[in-house]
Every structure is written in structure tokens, then in C-alpha cells.
Amino acid sequence: MATGTRKGASAARRTKGAGLLIATRKGLWTLASDAARRTWKLAGPQFLGNVVHHAVQDPRDRKTLLVAARTGHLGPTVFRSTDRGRTWKEATTPPAFKPGGARSVDHTFWLTPGLASQPGVWYAGTSPQGLFRSTDGGATWAGVDGFNEHPKRKDWCGGDQDGTPDGPKLHSILVDPRDAKHLYIGMSGGGIFESTDAGGNWHPLNQGVRADFFPDPYPEYGHDPHCMRMHPLLPDRLYHQNHCGIYRLDRPATRWTDIGAAMPKSVGAIGLPMVLHPRDPDTLWVFPMDGTSVWPRVSPGGKPAAYRSVNGGRTWQRQAAGFPAAQAWWTVKRQALTADDAATVGVYFGTTSGEVWGSRDEGRTWKCLARHLPEIYAVEST
Amino acid sequence: MNVRIPGLLLSYTNGAKNVELRVAPAAPTLADALEALNERYPGMRFRVVDEQGAVRRHIKIFVDGVLARDLATPVRPEGELMIVGALTGG
Numbered sequence: 001m002a003t004g005t006r007k008g009a010s011a012a013r014r015t016k017g018a019g020l021l022i023a024t025r026k027g028l029w030t031l032a033s034d035a036a037r038r039t040w041k042l043a044g045p046q047f048l049g050n051v052v053h054h055a056v057q058d059p060r061d062r063k064t065l066l067v068a069a070r071t072g073h074l075g076p077t078v079f080r081s082t083d084r085g086r087t088w089k090e091a092t093t094p095p096a097f098k099p100g101g102a103r104s105v106d107h108t109f110w111l112t113p114g115l116a117s118q119p120g121v122w123y124a125g126t127s128p129q130g131l132f133r134s135t136d137g138g139a140t141w142a143g144v145d146g147f148n149e150h151p152k153r154k155d156w157c158g159g160d161q162d163g164t165p166d167g168p169k170l171h172s173i174l175v176d177p178r179d180a181k182h183l184y185i186g187m188s189g190g191g192i193f194e195s196t197d198a199g200g201n202w203h204p205l206n207q208g209v210r211a212d213f214f215p216d217p218y219p220e221y222g223h224d225p226h227c228m229r230m231h232p233l234l235p236d237r238l239y240h241q242n243h244c245g246i247y248r249l250d251r252p253a254t255r256w257t258d259i260g261a262a263m264p265k266s267v268g269a270i271g272l273p274m275v276l277h278p279r280d281p282d283t284l285w286v287f288p289m290d291g292t293s294v295w296p297r298v299s300p301g302g303k304p305a306a307y308r309s310v311n312g313g314r315t316w317q318r319q320a321a322g323f324p325a326a327q328a329w330w331t332v333k334r335q336a337l338t339a340d341d342a343a344t345v346g347v348y349f350g351t352t353s354g355e356v357w358g359s360r361d362e363g364r365t366w367k368c369l370a371r372h373l374p375e376i377y378a379v380e381s382t
Numbered sequence: 383m384n385v386r387i388p389g390l391l392l393s394y395t396n397g398a399k400n401v402e403l404r405v406a407p408a409a410p411t412l413a414d415a416l417e418a419l420n421e422r423y424p425g426m427r428f429r430v431v432d433e434q435g436a437v438r439r440h441i442k443i444f445v446d447g448v449l450a451r452d453l454a455t456p457v458r459p460e461g462e463l464m465i466v467g468a469l470t471g472g
Contacts (some may be wrong), residue, residue, distance in 0.1 A: 104432035
């Protein structure tokens with residue numbers, strides 16, 4: 001087991017101010033601010049050379065951190081810290097499919113902590129699409145058989161060629177805060193699925209969502225949701241940024257509403273990430289990218305901008321004050337847009353070109369908080 | 383047997399580049415050797431071999447100097463295992 005203290009960085013939480021975990025293609029960094037969120041201090045790297053797909057702080061104790069990592073050579077694993085990132089231990093049984101099958105985990109992509117009523121419970125989504133659960137704080141992981149062994153899983157997920165450029169993924173694992181047995185997942189590809197029995201069985205939840213890469217553009221499954229969010233105070237309110245637009249769903253309805261149609265036509269409704277206001281279920285941010293022609297996956301026209309809606313997606317406002325006005329060809333990956341819970345919410349993201357940007361006024365103005373980092377995969381608020 | 387540890391796995395062995403390993407079965411295989419290695423350094427096996435028993439894409443394991451991709455490859459109790467990380471980048 002790889003253990004020990006790693007020098008050069010601490011993910012220690014400040015008693016005041018905001019904190020960010022920055023997972024990159026080459027390691028983990030942290031940013032911590034002063035109380036006013038005006039000045040930021042970068043620390044790291046930890047796990048230098050590791051591909052860190054996701055790093056998440058446990059909101060139940062605010063001192064446990066989980067990191068999903070692999071390297072170019074070595075297989076995937078999960079590292080755990082119970083002291084805010086001072087020391088780390090490797091999971092003794094990382095997420096892995098059952099022996100005797102054809103699939104092996106390429107990397108663990110997504111980490112979701114369980115509810116406050118479920119101490120020690122975490123979920124992990126992998127590439128290729130697999131769902132795993134830990135009940136001991138991430139030390140050992142077991143497959144959620146109701147999904148991984150489901151007789152229709154292969155139909156839902158397709159093959160490796162049906163996934164994203166760096167492998168098909170299971171992501172956006174959402175746990176209903178009112179009912180721990182009520183779960184949602186997103187898959188690229190595969191679509192959105194729901195379970196009401198703690199993962200024992202699953203059904204697709206993709207009505208109204210386009211999948212224009214199929215002969216039937218409204219199939220039952222096979223879609224490509226990029227990032228799905230559930231509002232913590234209104235858990236029946238779901239949003240998701242899809243390969244084919246932006247959508248909202250208010251349960252118990254099962255048909256998604258296309259809210260991307262209200263985006264400016266010159267920008268489009270394609271992007272990877274989205275984040276919700278922590279207290280206002282009608283406010284959310286997306287970060288569009290160019291999904292025209294051959295899918296350049298850069299800011300449209302080289303002019304980056306966040307778009308915010310304050311009315312559940314009926315209208316959108318461009319928020320680009322502080323960003324380069326032109327010739328900025330980065331974009332934001334699906335786990336790399338987050339928000340804090342301050343009275344005036346801070347919004348933060350990391351770019352494919354290794355910059356971290358932040359706004360302490362809900363997106364009205366932006367400031368570059370760090371640059372020259374490796375490609376950023378995920379940014380999470382602590 | 384002697385196991386030569388690559389730099390990318392030294393975090394498991396506390397920096398030891400060579401590890402003396404005792405492999406118990408009468409007719410040991412590479413699988414037995416990796417299992418013994420994993421008992422001493424928990425987690426190491428999964429970093430180099432996946433859950434279906436395949437040596438990972440950018441890992442090479444040499445048994446007495448001969449490349450082995452099959453975990454059923456026989457090993458000698460007094461032989462040498464060399465684990466190498468190779469041919470990846472970017």
C-alpha cells in the first residue's frame with residue numbers, strides 16, 4: 001500500500017475563505033482564499049505525474065478527501081486522506097469489475113459521497129461504464145451488481161466506440177437527499193438512468209432528450225449527457241448539459257424540457273459542465289463550447305464565456321467580464337465547474353489549458369486565480 | 383526470488399529497488415509471484431495486472447529475462463522477476 005505524507009502541499013481547509021481542489025492530468029493542486037476571496041494561494045502538486053480524474057472533499061466531515069488517480073503505466077486506484085490531504089492511503093480494493101468477464105476498469109472517473117445518514121458511503125463511476133460503492137470511506141469498493149451485471153447494460157452502454165474520446169464513462173452519480181435508495185446516473189454514452197431501490201434495478205430517463213447521432217433522434221437510451229446536477233434543496237429539480245443541448249426536469253415528470261433552445265444561436269447549447277446555485281434552484285451556469293462541424297471543443301470563436309440563467313433556463317445571460325476578448329481557445333471539462341456556498345456565491349472553473357478562473361460575484365466579473373497548470377480535469381469546492 | 387521494482391512502484395516498497403520474495407507453491411507461476419508481492423505490498427498487483435488477469439498495456443514483466451504476458455508462466459524460486467513501465471507518454 002502506498003502511504004505517507006507528501007510534501008509541498010496541504011489541502012487543509014481554511015476556517016474562512018474558499019478552497020478548491022484542482023484535479024489535473026498531471027496531479028492535484030489546491031487553491032485557498034482569504035476571507036474576502038480576493039487573494040488566492042496555490043499549493044501542490046500532490047500525486048505529481050498521476051492522472052487525477054476527480055478529487056472530492058467529504059461534506060460530512062470536511063476533512064476526508066478522495067482522489068481517483070492512475071498513471072500512464074499503472075492501473076487505476078483511489079487514494080484517501082482523513083486529515084485534509086496531509087497524508088494519504090491507497091484503497092485496499094479499488095473499483096474493479098468481477099474477474100472472469102471481459103471488462104476491466106481503465107480509470108475511476110467520478111466520486112460522489114453518500115448522504116449524511118450514510119457515514120462512510122461513497123459511489124464511484126468508472127470508464128468503461130461501471131458503478132461501484134464503498135461503505136468504509138473508500139478503503140474497499142464493490143460493484144453495484146444491479147447495474148454492472150444488468151442484462152441490458154451492454155445495450156444501454158454500447159461498446160468502447162460509443163463513448164467519449166478518452167473512453168466511455170459513468171458520471172453524475174446523484175443521491176436523493178430525502179431517500180438514499182433513490183439514485184440517478186449519467187453515462188457517456190448511455191444516457192440517464194434512475195434507480196429507486198439503491199441500485200438493484202435501473203430504468204432509462206431520457207424522454208425529450210435529443211440524440212441526433214442516431215437514426216431515431218429520440219431513442220429510449222444511448223444518449224450522451226455530459227453533466228447532470230440535482231438541486232440540494234429541491235431534489236426534484238434536475239438539470240443536465242448534454243451533447244445535444246441543455247435540459248431541465250422537474251420530477252415526478254419524466255420528460256426533459258429543452259432549455260438550451262434559449263441560448264444564442266451563435267454560441268449554441270453544447271458544452272460539458274454545469275453548476276447550480278446552492279440555494280436558488282432556478283439559477284445555474286454552463287460553459288458552452290464549439291460543437292459544430294468536427295467538434296473543435298474550444299470556446300466558440302475563441303471568446304470564452306459562461307452563461308447564467310436565473311429562471312430555470314428560460315433565458316440566459318452571457319458572463320465574460322474579465323475573460324480574454326479573443327484568441328482564447330480553451331474550454332472547461334465536465335467536472336471542472338463548481339461553486340461555493342457564500343452569501344454571494346463564488347463560481348470557479350479550470351480550463352483545458354491549465355488556468356483556474358473565479359468569480360466572487362456570481363459570474364458578473366471573473367479573475368484568473370492560477371495559470372500554467374496541466375490540463376484541468378476537475379475543480380471541486382471545499 | 384529477486385524482484386526488480388521500477389521507479390513508478392517504489393512508493394509501495396519504501397524505495398527498495400530489489401525485493402527478495404518467497405514463493406510458496408512447488409511449481410510457482412508468475413501469478414503466484416505477483417500474489418506474494420501483493421501480500422507484502424497491498425495494492426501493487428492491481429496497478430500492473432487488471433481484474434481479468436491481463437498485464438496492463440504499458441507494463442512489461444520479464445521472467446528470468448524473458449518477456450511474459452501470461453500469468454501462468456512458470457517462475458523459479460531462485461529466479462528473477464523484472465517489472466518495467468514502458469512506452470507511454472504525453
